[in-house]
Amino acid sequence: MKTRQPASEDLLFEVLTPLGFRVRVTKRYWQLIVNVKHPVMLGQEEKIKQALKSPEEIRQSLRDRGVYLFYTSERLGRWVCAVARHEKDVEGFLITAYPTDAIKEGEKIWPR
Numbered sequence: 001m002k003t004r005q006p007a008s009e010d011l012l013f014e015v016l017t018p019l020g021f022r023v024r025v026t027k028r029y030w031q032l033i034v035n036v037k038h039p040v041m042l043g044q045e046e047k048i049k050q051a052l053k054s055p056e057e058i059r060q061s062l063r064d065r066g067v068y069l070f071y072t073s074e075r076l077g078r079w080v081c082a083v084a085r086h087e088k089d090v091e092g093f094l095i096t097a098y099p100t101d102a103i104k105e106g107e108k109i110w111p112r
Helices: 027-037 045-053
Strands: 011-016 022-026 057-060 067-075 078-087 090-100 107-110
Touching (some): 011 027, 011 045, 022 027, 045 078, 045 090
Parallel strands (some): 022 090
Antiparallel strands (some): 057 067, 057 107, 078 090
């Protein structure tokens, strides 16, 4: 079963990850992230795209095997984390994004 494709005018961006699946983010969902979940990410769309396209590390969640955490350095001791969901036959989508000072536990799956 495939997820519903967002209308092209609602799509903020779509990125191909090194794991071979695409992650989509709608304008509406991005507003939820920056207005409710993590306001500090306002204006940081390019950092999130970078984290998804060219991460320094990808970890698979220990609790949910369909969730991946994409990390890229922001500066020494700080990372940007883009959290995305992808399951077989389902398009990937961004769950959230945030700055962090620690890489979370999880199975390191990229690079090997």
